[in-house]
Amino acid sequence: MAASAFPLQGSSNENLSQLIRHSSPREVIVGSNFQHQMYCHLLCGLRNYEFIDGIFSPYAIGLIGAFSFFESKWEQLCDDLENGYPCLDITEVAMRDSVIEVLGGPQPDLSKRIRSICGESNWSGIFSKLWPNVRYIKCVTTGSMSQYCSKIKYYAGEVPVLGGDYFASECYVGINLDIAQPPQTTRFVMLPTAAYFEFLPFDMEKNEAVGEETVDFSGVEIGKMYEVVVTTYRGFYRYRLGDIVKVVDFYNSSPQVEFVMRAPKSSFEIISERDLMSAMESFQMMLRNVMAVEIVEFAGYTNLESSPKKLMIFVEIREGCTKLRDSVAILRRCCSSLEDAFGSIYKVQRDRGEISPLSVSIVKPGTFDRLLQVAIEKGAPASQYKPPKIVRNREIVEFMEGCSLVTVRLDSLDG
Secondary structure, eight states, rough: TTTTGGGGGGOOOHHHHHHHTOOOHHHHHHOOOOOHHHHHHHHHHHHGGOOOOOOEEEEEEHHHHEEEEEHHHHHHHHHHHHHOOOOTTTOOOHHHHHHHHTTTTHHHHHHHHHHHTTOOOOOOTTHHOOOOOOOOEEEEOOGGGGGGHHHOOOOOOSEEEEOOEEEEESOEEOOOSTTTGGGGGGGGEEEETTEEEEEEEETTTTTOOOOOBOOOGGGGGOOEEEEEEOOOOOOOOEEEEEEEEEEEEEEEEEEEEEEEEEEETTOOOOSSSHHHHHHHHHHHHHHHHHHHHOOEEEEEEEESSSSEEEEEEEEEEEEGGGGGOOHHHHHHHHHHHHTTOOOOOHHHHHHTTTBBOOOOOOEOHHHHHHHHHHHHHHTTTTGOOOSSEOOOOOOHHHHHEEEEEEEETTTSOOO
């Protein structure tokens, strides 16, 4: 299970002491239904609003998901506070009983307070409005999480957003020793005793590792990129994490690194995660200015089997979906600028005719949430889920193609 929930298994004194730090009871934290867990976390957090001094999620996407969920459920949550028990959707007996105990009976005054806050429909600074004693929000906002940083700051208002630590499923990798730095540029100090770390030099221009010779802590150079390789106490031997980091300094003898992106799976990939995110940042600004819409999520897929190869971008937007069919010409201009923003590998192959013109599909609202649900159904821990930026699974692509509302192909005149 997720590392964030594992310490709460069992009933030892150490595990019980962990619970003191949380507003939700153990039965919610280790529950079996992700949506019900999120609902109960919010309900318990609202009930204990005076005692909340920090809000934590392993990744930024977790907080975004929670407060998007809150925006749609706040009226029901207020009803539950007024009644003194969770709605009938919460069917897991242990979870339900534990939440009823936390609520401690009907809370009409608290329900009225939250209704007055949320009734204004102004979510800017909502954290401090709901939890007046909150001192910080903490989560990882580097790499693929950087796109969510502005939205978290919008929710946070004046509350500081702190960068999290560097975890991997295989081992603890690094810690953030300077929480005052901007969260999206967090530097992690590598932990020499967490595993045996090696570093495989990585060429950003070629988008691939350079050779097969690794270096250890003493061999890395400031300013260079590396893929992290670990040998762990639990049996992973020279395992490539798939993380690309940049060495920016040293703390004593340990490298200080910035997380850059996930590594490509093969040398045939024509855009990197970093290329896509950089291009989509400009695309987001253009859509916001020209069409007044906001991008919720996106992913790219390269069809290597077609000739020439084809790059497809799937985009989910929050507002204006119903108007897109009447705005294909405007969308096409935005997509043309998006193609111009991709990296050098894409541009060279595009000029050679090795890649066909770009295809951009706007998908139905909730498409990427459904991908989360499928991942959870297959055993992925919800708190550790990171939406894929570079999709390699054909089944996922076919699902998103089926959810498409509008597709713009730059080699077609009619979209």
